[in-house]
Amino acid sequence: YFFIQMDDINVLHHRCLLNLRRRIRDIGDGRPAQERYMRLQKDGETLSYQGNSEEVGCYVAGHPLSKGNYYFEVMIVDTGVRGTIAVGLVPKFYRLDHQPGWLPYSVAYHADNGKLYNGNPVGQQFGPKCARGDRIGCGIHSENTEAGFTTVFFSKNGKEVGSVKVPVLAEGLFPAVGMHSMGEEVKVDLSMMMVDSHEDDWGRLYDVRVSGTLLEYVGKGKSIMDVGLAQARQSLTTRCHYYEVEIVDAGEKCYIALGLARRDYPRNRHPGWSRGSVAYHADDGKIFHGSGVGDAFGPRCFKGDIMGCGIMFPLDYIPDGEGEDDTDDWDRPDVRPGHAGVQNVLYLNDEEEEEEEEEEDGEEVEQGQEGRKVTVFFTRNGKLMGRREMAVPPGGLYPTVGMLSSGEKVKVDLHPLSG
Template identity: 45%
Template sequence: MGCGVKYEQLSPGSDPSSVPVFFTKNGKEIGVVMVHVARGGLFPCVGLAAAGDAVRIVPQLIWPPDEDTHMSVDSMEEEWLRLHDIRLNGQMLEYCGRGKSLLDVGLAQARVPLNTTCHYFEMEIVDPGRSGYITIGLTKKEYPKYRHPGWNRGSIAYHADDGRVFTGKSIGSLFGPRCHKGDIMGCGIIFPRDYVCNYDSEGGSMEEESPEPLECDDLLEHFLHYQQPAVPALSPLYPNRHHRHHHHHHHNHIFTTDSEDDEDEEEEEEDEEDSLEPSRRQHLGGKVQVFFTRNGQMIGRREVELPRGGFFPSISMGSINERVRVNLRPLTG
């Protein structure tokens, strides 16, 4: 059974207070009714009446599932802060880089950092491409565009090709299974109950407390507590990625890449942050729990330092023909 709204059928100038709502059974549409939209909008809901009733929610379902439909969807460019070597097609992100070296990274960074209201996002691997060098994670706002999330300080990411998690350095640790075509990878933050948000929706500094934790935060924390981590699997793809060196040797001379310069700058930045008084260091965000999911199952979590300005949802790719479908707000309908 399914339910949705046909916003594409609303014509300019039509009454915005009523929308066409359709229902499906086993993937077939069975009817459409006009529904009045109350103040605050329409929210997905499911009702159960008898003891023992149970249903399974199918996340990230796109209706109708035609490839042509993606071409007519709004570009959604306003959702993204940066798109480097990434082509946007509705909810679809497509890698358009060379895919020949470590620096040929395609990076997509969302415009708004995760917060206590919107603290989780997902992506579906539509096409793993030639090598499946796809990652999902979180990065600071000024993250290098030619580095996969997780490789540099101020980031954390789950890598699909080898099932490793990278937490701000180029050496990853065994974390979960590899991900393939059709798999849905998710990433989110569990904020402390006394968390104080020091940044606005654009990642700028501010002095304002976050709202009280949502009820779904309690459910999510309960879910994560009782989930068992999946058995990690090591992929033959990218087998030496965690042992990479970023030096180019030529005629006995060593040239460093820009990534080394960036890492030097990050070390200087870290020293500056460590030297701050405690009253000023609290504005860096404190510790948060970052968790990852695969097909609705929790894989694991890591405690990391929240960077100044917050953590921005980020996705990267690195080989030709890679495509993912992104939902930046799967928990809000």
């Protein structure tokens, strides 16, 4: 194990430069994916309907979604006569004369009526209709994966609309687009699937848009309940114990916070505000440790500043099965499964009560971990700002970034010290 010493913190960036070679990835053997489509014309990323409006045209991508490649988007260029555009996931050899979602083991969000079709030609009300210029996104929540099932979510213009649990065949689920009237045209962006899991390995995302290493706040920013939260999929360990955030755009208020939090941290609470978390807040330079009241800690941070957070583990620290295998933290049996059925995030009324209960549970969790304490430290532009002792909750402490005002953007490096 590598145990960081206080005198080493100022050389973090030097170590980062020495490890840039880690960025070079094997991008595959170069063989083209076997995508399939019918009654559609494909020109680069653009698909346009070429049928007679009585027959469905369908496109199926060559690769399925996976834990590392879990999301794609479709922008509506033209709704044509009826706007009967569908975006979703299907089996590998799905029939190309049917809209995604109509046949078993497929699911899709339909733009013309806002309905969700889940293996059935009869849809159910799900979200708003979509028009020209709108972006429809589709992905999988791999943390909610069970044997033979996974949770599929849909978004409109970067904001999650809802999710549904669906069955999955062994071959996986493939991105698909369907069209059914003259003039319909879309642009498919599969590049969001091709993410580096070391740079964009997020387990939970709420009101945050991800593009490579960039996180962008897309929430309302009207009240303290409109927190945008991004939590990494893997906790910090003795081998991967530090991460950094660069402020690309401070937005309106620079309500940006970075820190560590328990795995089930409430989605509408800034890091540091609730039990089982600690965070350095850029707007006022304060540290928040399980409380909505912060303490003076360091200078404020602005555009261009790099904020860092890490853990100094004691020599006698006993990790929670660290290094036993490469299993994704979010796939372990103790991760609570998602709710069955459809969830419409835009219209839920009971989540605040659930999150309050989670907060109370977190207090008990932290109090029960007195025997496993670590020292959390924060940096600003490579220099140590301070540290805080903290109990480690079951499952560990996860890198967590919060944002709360319009226009905020940060660039995250989850593994600056990895070799």
